[in-house]
Amino acid sequence: MTAVIGYGPVGGEPGEPRIDMKTWIGDWVLPSPVMTASGCSANGKELDAFFDLTRIGAVVTKSVMLAPRSGRATPRMAETPSGMLNSIGLQGPGIESFVENDLPWLRERGVRAVVSIAGGSVEEYGKLAQVLRYCEEISAVEVNISCPNVADRGQVFACDAKLAADVVSNVRRIIPSEIPVIAKLSPDVTDIVGIAYSVVKAGATALSLINTTLGMVIDTETLRPALAGVTGGLSGPAIRPIAVRCVWQVHEALPDIPIIGIGGIGSGLDALQFILAGASAVQVGTMTFNDPSAPQRVHIELARALAERGFGRFTDAIGYAHRPHEEPLSDFVADAWAEDDRAGEGADPARPLSSGAAG
Amino acid sequence: MPVQVRGEVLGVRRAGQYHVLTLTAPGIPELTRPGHFVGISVGGEGTGMILRRSFSIHKVADRGPYGGTLDIAFAVHGKGTAWMAGLDRHDSVDIVGPLGRPFALPREPVGCVLVAGGYGSAPMFMLAEQLRERGCRVDFVLGASTEDKLFGVLDAKRMASTLTVTTEDGSLGEKGRVTDVLPEIIERLGSSVVYACGPMGMLAAVADTAAAHGAYSQCAVEEAMACGIGVCMTCVLPVIGDDGVTRMLRSCIDGPVFRGDRVRWADVGTVPADTWGAPAGGH
Numbered sequence: 001m002t003a004v005i006g007y008g009p010v011g012g013e014p015g016e017p018r019i020d021m022k023t024w025i026g027d028w029v030l031p032s033p034v035m036t037a038s039g040c041s042a043n044g045k046e047l048d049a050f051f052d053l054t055r056i057g058a059v060v061t062k063s064v065m066l067a068p069r070s071g072r073a074t075p076r077m078a079e080t081p082s083g084m085l086n087s088i089g090l091q092g093p094g095i096e097s098f099v100e101n102d103l104p105w106l107r108e109r110g111v112r113a114v115v116s117i118a119g120g121s122v123e124e125y126g127k128l129a130q131v132l133r134y135c136e137e138i139s140a141v142e143v144n145i146s147c148p149n150v151a152d153r154g155q156v157f158a159c160d161a162k163l164a165a166d167v168v169s170n171v172r173r174i175i176p177s178e179i180p181v182i183a184k185l186s187p188d189v190t191d192i193v194g195i196a197y198s199v200v201k202a203g204a205t206a207l208s209l210i211n212t213t214l215g216m217v218i219d220t221e222t223l224r225p226a227l228a229g230v231t232g233g234l235s236g237p238a239i240r241p242i243a244v245r246c247v248w249q250v251h252e253a254l255p256d257i258p259i260i261g262i263g264g265i266g267s268g269l270d271a272l273q274f275i276l277a278g279a280s281a282v283q284v285g286t287m288t289f290n291d292p293s294a295p296q297r298v299h300i301e302l303a304r305a306l307a308e309r310g311f312g313r314f315t316d317a318i319g320y321a322h323r324p325h326e327e328p329l330s331d332f333v334a335d336a337w338a339e340d341d342r343a344g345e346g347a348d349p350a351r352p353l354s355s356g357a358a359g
Numbered sequence: 360m361p362v363q364v365r366g367e368v369l370g371v372r373r374a375g376q377y378h379v380l381t382l383t384a385p386g387i388p389e390l391t392r393p394g395h396f397v398g399i400s401v402g403g404e405g406t407g408m409i410l411r412r413s414f415s416i417h418k419v420a421d422r423g424p425y426g427g428t429l430d431i432a433f434a435v436h437g438k439g440t441a442w443m444a445g446l447d448r449h450d451s452v453d454i455v456g457p458l459g460r461p462f463a464l465p466r467e468p469v470g471c472v473l474v475a476g477g478y479g480s481a482p483m484f485m486l487a488e489q490l491r492e493r494g495c496r497v498d499f500v501l502g503a504s505t506e507d508k509l510f511g512v513l514d515a516k517r518m519a520s521t522l523t524v525t526t527e528d529g530s531l532g533e534k535g536r537v538t539d540v541l542p543e544i545i546e547r548l549g550s551s552v553v554y555a556c557g558p559m560g561m562l563a564a565v566a567d568t569a570a571a572h573g574a575y576s577q578c579a580v581e582e583a584m585a586c587g588i589g590v591c592m593t594c595v596l597p598v599i600g601d602d603g604v605t606r607m608l609r610s611c612i613d614g615p616v617f618r619g620d621r622v623r624w625a626d627v628g629t630v631p632a633d634t635w636g637a638p639a640g641g642h
Contacts, residue, residue, distance in 0.1 A: 070635060
């Protein structure tokens, strides 16, 4: 059976478990560890009809570049087993229009905004950061380094430790130090830990793991690639084990660096895998296409899953799977239980976790 | 604003080559206007099919013994639609809708020709009803490759002042395509607006024909969509704006209904060089 923690205001709506879902990305405190993923929530407005965007941790906006971008030709998408392939080409309005039209909407709604930026050169990332440094309404900047470097025959920044570090340090020195700079890494590398080290050394506050992995589908009727862009980024539950592995490896190597886990998260238990592997937060991406209210649902399900496993605080579960088996769970969450006792309702310290781990 | 609801299957019936699915969809029928569509999640619990399937809304009943219900028409093309065809009464389905920008209706009681290819006619009957309520004359042109691929011939006959059927093999009506008969109809009836829904090639030809004969056209496009709600940017096509600038617009949120004279039909599937934000060497 599962431990009952009680229900109350901490989690939010009635019926939500009373779990402290606060988390930290550097100095930034988020009331929920669940965010949208860049490119899967546009710039927020479109999801507003489906759930209250202020109730999740943050909206991560679609990667914006300096100039307006038309994106690529169609077809831009192919469904794959438990996933999809996309090749959009970063269609977007450009940074000026974004700052003028999209950011104010998020601020007026009180939505925490993580702005994702993308560039074709180290300088372009710097110019984007120059524009953003004066925008007070930004919670964090996520640097999408899975872009080809125009100056180097299209070598992807994220696949080269030095290039990746150059981009991140250029952004970091411009963005005010109190605003986290998050580097989003590509799984398409031989040593993700090496890239992680490199960007952290360059000043990244946190890491988003992972971006899509490169894939391809061939249409057996037309006998041609299914996407106009030939190759595309594979996303969705199909890549979740790769993402969990990346989070695990990087957390093991860099336990003090906050990680945002991304990759096919569509339920609270999916998110929990990432948390246990070492993520301090998660992003819900492709599964928002399946269920537009997925980010909010994942938050609620995650709170419930944590409660069922005896955790009183979200942060107690971060990296939990790295702990040796023999370590008793009850010691680990003792603080949280003590807090619950002080709150004086619902806690059941007699059965902190017992068999709760059976999910 | 769209809503996301759990609907209950009231039935799936065959309609020639197609299927018609009737669902309860609390809150959606009341908001539906002709041309709106819904996104249906397919495959059930634990499925590997993560993308919703989008279908234009065929009919709505905003009250009845089951509350509001809606009908969608579909053809079995792949695993997702095969799953839908196998739904049983009382099965539960997750529905998002109404989505998209519906057909614009004329303010004046003018003559309208409704042109559809295959089951592209699905949203046209609701449109015909609303046009008639406004005092508009409604004439139907339904086309398909063969007779069994037509959808809603009897409904069209009942609602329209005239119905013209074309089939490419001549199995019903006139042999040929909808655009073979459309010019004569527009000219003879002095129609002001042409509404069209069907395959991209047909829409392109209908839009050109309408423009050549002095009629406005409103075309509902069919593009592959991942999300249907405007966040994924996969369903884009080049459309000319009021400012004369071509942009890659999302058919799910800026469409699916576009003015026929604004879509760059010949360039659908590409990014024309003069598109806003188009790069010199491609993205």
